[in-house]
Amino acid sequence: LVALISVPIRAAEPLASWNDSAAKEAIIEFVKTVTDKDSSGYVAPEDRIATFDNDGTLWTEHPMYTQMAFAFDRVRTLAPQHPEWKTQQPFKAVLENDLKAVAASGKKGLVELIVATHTGITTEEFEAIVTDWFKTARHPRFKRPYTECNYLPMLELLQYLRANEFKTFIVSGGGIEFMRPMTMEVYGIPAEQVVGTTIATKFEMKDGKPILMRLPEINFVDDKAGKPVGINQFIGKRPIASFGNSAGDREMLQWCSAGTGPSLKMLVFHDDAKREYAYGPANGLPDSPFGTFPQDLMDEAKESGWVVISMKNDWKTIFAPEKE
Amino acid sequence: LVALISVPIRAAEPLASWNDSAAKEAIIEFVKTVTDKDSSGYVAPEDRIATFDNDGTLWTEHPMYTQMAFAFDRVRTLAPQHPEWKTQQPFKAVLENDLKAVAASGKKGLVELIVATHTGITTEEFEAIVTDWFKTARHPRFKRPYTECNYLPMLELLQYLRANEFKTFIVSGGGIEFMRPMTMEVYGIPAEQVVGTTIATKFEMKDGKPILMRLPEINFVDDKAGKPVGINQFIGKRPIASFGNSAGDREMLQWCSAGTGPSLKMLVFHDDAKREYAYGPANGLPDSPFGTFPQDLMDEAKESGWVVISMKNDWKTIFAPEKE
Numbered sequence: 001l002v003a004l005i006s007v008p009i010r011a012a013e014p015l016a017s018w019n020d021s022a023a024k025e026a027i028i029e030f031v032k033t034v035t036d037k038d039s040s041g042y043v044a045p046e047d048r049i050a051t052f053d054n055d056g057t058l059w060t061e062h063p064m065y066t067q068m069a070f071a072f073d074r075v076r077t078l079a080p081q082h083p084e085w086k087t088q089q090p091f092k093a094v095l096e097n098d099l100k101a102v103a104a105s106g107k108k109g110l111v112e113l114i115v116a117t118h119t120g121i122t123t124e125e126f127e128a129i130v131t132d133w134f135k136t137a138r139h140p141r142f143k144r145p146y147t148e149c150n151y152l153p154m155l156e157l158l159q160y161l162r163a164n165e166f167k168t169f170i171v172s173g174g175g176i177e178f179m180r181p182m183t184m185e186v187y188g189i190p191a192e193q194v195v196g197t198t199i200a201t202k203f204e205m206k207d208g209k210p211i212l213m214r215l216p217e218i219n220f221v222d223d224k225a226g227k228p229v230g231i232n233q234f235i236g237k238r239p240i241a242s243f244g245n246s247a248g249d250r251e252m253l254q255w256c257s258a259g260t261g262p263s264l265k266m267l268v269f270h271d272d273a274k275r276e277y278a279y280g281p282a283n284g285l286p287d288s289p290f291g292t293f294p295q296d297l298m299d300e301a302k303e304s305g306w307v308v309i310s311m312k313n314d315w316k317t318i319f320a321p322e323k324e
Numbered sequence: 325l326v327a328l329i330s331v332p333i334r335a336a337e338p339l340a341s342w343n344d345s346a347a348k349e350a351i352i353e354f355v356k357t358v359t360d361k362d363s364s365g366y367v368a369p370e371d372r373i374a375t376f377d378n379d380g381t382l383w384t385e386h387p388m389y390t391q392m393a394f395a396f397d398r399v400r401t402l403a404p405q406h407p408e409w410k411t412q413q414p415f416k417a418v419l420e421n422d423l424k425a426v427a428a429s430g431k432k433g434l435v436e437l438i439v440a441t442h443t444g445i446t447t448e449e450f451e452a453i454v455t456d457w458f459k460t461a462r463h464p465r466f467k468r469p470y471t472e473c474n475y476l477p478m479l480e481l482l483q484y485l486r487a488n489e490f491k492t493f494i495v496s497g498g499g500i501e502f503m504r505p506m507t508m509e510v511y512g513i514p515a516e517q518v519v520g521t522t523i524a525t526k527f528e529m530k531d532g533k534p535i536l537m538r539l540p541e542i543n544f545v546d547d548k549a550g551k552p553v554g555i556n557q558f559i560g561k562r563p564i565a566s567f568g569n570s571a572g573d574r575e576m577l578q579w580c581s582a583g584t585g586p587s588l589k590m591l592v593f594h595d596d597a598k599r600e601y602a603y604g605p606a607n608g609l610p611d612s613p614f615g616t617f618p619q620d621l622m623d624e625a626k627e628s629g630w631v632v633i634s635m636k637n638d639w640k641t642i643f644a645p646e647k648e
């Protein structure tokens with residue numbers, strides 16, 4: 001009996017889908033340090049803030065950002081009410097599935113697409129549209145809901161951090177109201193812990209009922225140098241752990257690094273064409289307009305002690321088994 | 325022994341500083357409804373969002389907003405570096421303690437004061453200045469730190485809601501970075517649950533170190549119709565309980581009311597000149613530029629079932645005993 005009691009019950013192994021490589025070790029060592037009251041690097045639970053990029057860090061961003069797939073579907077849905085789109089870019093390109101022509105429309109075209117598909121409706125209407133879309137849309141390659149194209153090792157990481165009293169946040173260039181309808185179910189992250197790009201919104205009374213109308217204007221872009229700004233504005237604390245996958249996360253990781261205590265910075269590197277995708281252009285992989293990981297980011301990671309996660313070598317599994 | 329076990333241990337009485345009047349009863353009834361799984365009004369813990377205005381709802385806002393007292397002190401501190409302020413409004417008025425002349429400078433003057441006292445420094449510098457100020461500044465009438473000029477019954481309400489698995493947020497017209505240094509210690513509300521007015525902020529590298537510079541520009545005003553916008557942007561869920569004290573909270577309470585389930589809306593009415601202050605102009609009390617409670621808000625409260633808290637009649641105590 002005494003022997004039984006003295007053997008601690010073994011908890012389900014954390015980070016089970018991670019190989020026993022340096023990346024996993026870095027996570028476990030960091031968590032040990034900040035949760036050990038006798039360590040000089042101890043951090044009180046209320047300051048254990050971890051921020052996660054979404055596209056390419058928590059879920060797949062190829063062959064295009066999920067939100068872009070949503071916008072394209074919205075264009076197709078709305079096209080009958082807009083006969084002019086047949087000849088008008090970038091809508092014509094979307095309807096003809098011509099990604100190159102969409103790209104050629106540049107930032108101006110992208111904003112036009114967002115305005116046409118994401119605004120002019122109330123926040124409640126938009127939430128319902130997004131929720132419906134997630135129910136039916138499927139990833140073209142993996143043939144499963146986009147909400148099941150997230151990375152199992154990263155879900156385990158989120159859970160592991162929360163089990164160690166971290167508060168986990170998403171800090172994404174994606175639309176905040178595009179993500180919020182799914183973050184709780186998919187990542188266990190509640191709406192109030194999602195930071196993202198916002199649309200200008202206006203309070204109005206309509207038929208005696210208050211509404212929030214989404215205006216045809218982008219309010220805040222939560223990407224690159226916008227990420228530390230968004231973190232400061234929404235969270236008001238500097239994260240001690242930050243996770244990203246592209247040049248859009250550089251400033252967030254720099255901001256995380258600049259605190260006084262220990263911090264963990266990691267970048268997911270997509271080097272697994274077989275199980276997911278491979279793109280850089282760092283390390284000689286093909287370039288990509290979605291989630292670009294340039295060589296100078298790879299160099300900065302090396303110099304700064306940011307851990308680069310190789311999807312190929314560090315992860316046993318990419319996706320969770322498909323749900324029924 | 326059996327008798328002892330069967331008698332439940334009596335918990336410390338909630339809302340002990342509230343008189344047994346309709347306001348206290350409304351709170352307890354509402355909490356009972358939304359936490360009772362057998363009730364049709366049951367709300368899952370993750371959706372138990374409560375939003376609190378700060379000035380005049382959680383702490384004193386007379387003889388002027390605390391943040392204004394801070395700005396005035398900053399003008400005095402910075403005055404030696406700005407000899408021109410001796411003749412330039414609104415600074416001259418501040419240095420001469422001439423509140424009427426400050427008021428006469430209008431919104432333009434207020435913005436000039438904020439820009440001069442709140443911007444042109446980093447977020448870290450501003451946080452340090454605010455933290456220091458709270459340590460030494462004293463309320464002119466109550467002769468105690470501003471951080472001890474909060475209302476004990478409201479602290480009990482915050483605690484009572486949190487004990488019932490509510491998440492409590494501040495949603496204030498005050499500056500978000502002015503409040504955050506004190507909200508955890510004073511209200512038990514962490515920085516990431518504070519919504520407020522924001523200053524435009526820019527990420528920069530300075531001497532190889534990332535900083536966030538506070539620019540001379542107000543980014544977002546979290547007041548009146550801005551409150552539902554701020555709630556939607558920062559929290560992303562509609563509150564089921566909202567607490568305010570002035571015309572600045574009208575739209576927040578309307579937004580809270582418009583949900584599908586039960587909701588609690590309350591307004592603190594300052595009718596206690598003896599223990600705190602009395603102002604309206606509702607119910608014939610004197611008008612006030614800080615925390616104006618107009619008669620049409622009182623009428624709307626009555627029509628809409630918003631509970632008006634009389635500080636005089638509903639609260640046994642206003643402030644907690646002074647700390648040593």
Ligand SMILES: [Ca+2]
Nearest residue numbers: 053055056246
């Ligand atoms: Ca990304």
Ligand SMILES: [Ca+2]
Nearest residue numbers: 377379380570
């Ligand atoms: Ca107020």
